[in-house]
Amino acid sequence: MTPKTVDLPSINRDSKIYVAGHRGLVGSAVVRSLQNRGYHNIVTRTRQQLELADSRAVKDFFSEQQPDCVIDAAAKVGGIHANNVYPADFIRDNLLIQNNLIDHAWRSGCRKFVFLGSTCIYPKMAPQPLKEEYLLTGPLEPTNEWYAIAKIAGIKMCQAYRKQYGFDAISLMPTNLYGPGDNFDLENSHVLPALIRKFHEAKIAGKPEVVIWGTGKPRREFLYVDDMADATLFLMANYSDEQIVNVGVGQDITIRELAETVKDIVDFNGNIVFDTSKPDGTPRKLLDVSKLSALGWQATTPLQRGVKSTYQWHVQSAEV
Numbered sequence: 590m591t592p593k594t595v596d597l598p599s600i601n602r603d604s605k606i607y608v609a610g611h612r613g614l615v616g617s618a619v620v621r622s623l624q625n626r627g628y629h630n631i632v633t634r635t636r637q638q639l640e641l642a643d644s645r646a647v648k649d650f651f652s653e654q655q656p657d658c659v660i661d662a663a664a665k666v667g668g669i670h671a672n673n674v675y676p677a678d679f680i681r682d683n684l685l686i687q688n689n690l691i692d693h694a695w696r697s698g699c700r701k702f703v704f705l706g707s708t709c710i711y712p713k714m715a716p717q718p719l720k721e722e723y724l725l726t727g728p729l730e731p732t733n734e735w736y737a738i739a740k741i742a743g744i745k746m747c748q749a750y751r752k753q754y755g756f757d758a759i760s761l762m763p764t765n766l767y768g769p770g771d772n773f774d775l776e777n778s779h780v781l782p783a784l785i786r787k788f789h790e791a792k793i794a795g796k797p798e799v800v801i802w803g804t805g806k807p808r809r810e811f812l813y814v815d816d817m818a819d820a821t822l823f824l825m826a827n828y829s830d831e832q833i834v835n836v837g838v839g840q841d842i843t844i845r846e847l848a849e850t851v852k853d854i855v856d857f858n859g860n861i862v863f864d865t866s867k868p869d870g871t872p873r874k875l876l877d878v879s880k881l882s883a884l885g886w887q888a889t890t891p892l893q894r895g896v897k898s899t900y901q902w903h904v905q906s907a908e909v
Contacts, residue, residue, distance in 0.1 A: 607656035610663030618818035651697035683739035702758035764837035768814030802867035805845030813890035837876035
């Protein structure tokens, strides 16, 4: 069956835009990007003001605010360790959050919904680079399948609401993101902010080495979060289809190369030691971004510049 097509909505600077998860890495960057472009009717709520896992609270919020557009950057996120230790939390919380947002946004008359997913939705051993059509073609990476399954369910919910109701919901799949506002907690952060913190603390403490999980051989792609925000607003205005869209830079490096980059930027003079008893995770995750490129968007922040900016933010925030 051919899916219903929906004309692109007229989302302009006067439109009411609700950014869910505005305090997180992506959400805060989206708010910055909206403000920089002159959008002035931005709605946000902290978790204390609105518990997104509470269906009644979310229903009341949408009945009151009736936003024209929703950008869903709200999620429970974390790295390999957090996903391994808290699998129930990751699948339950993310399903509740996205189900409530998608359903009540549609019921309130929202004209555009932007769902942000993750590259962990793709099979662990999928061909590289990852194309959008590889979704659901093989087993997932076991260390974060709980989060991945929740995100896949979100994609399918957006597609179902488009098919049945004509709801203009689009799904974007960002690669590994980093930047100002990142989570630097060593217990549940992603690899790049964890490396920044480890090297910085080792430098301050005068330690002779930094120990890193795994072999250093896996390859990863990294997108600066302000570029992700820019892509989100670009697709909000220029894309309307049930098919997912990869958002990345189309280039990757090894974890070893990433560690060397962070070491140089932090100016750490010790050694790097790889703990090969720890898991590597997926061998490679590189996105095919040809679809996004054909739509007319590409990333502009080089990794070196982005990591330097992120490190400076971390140092300044730690001093506050």
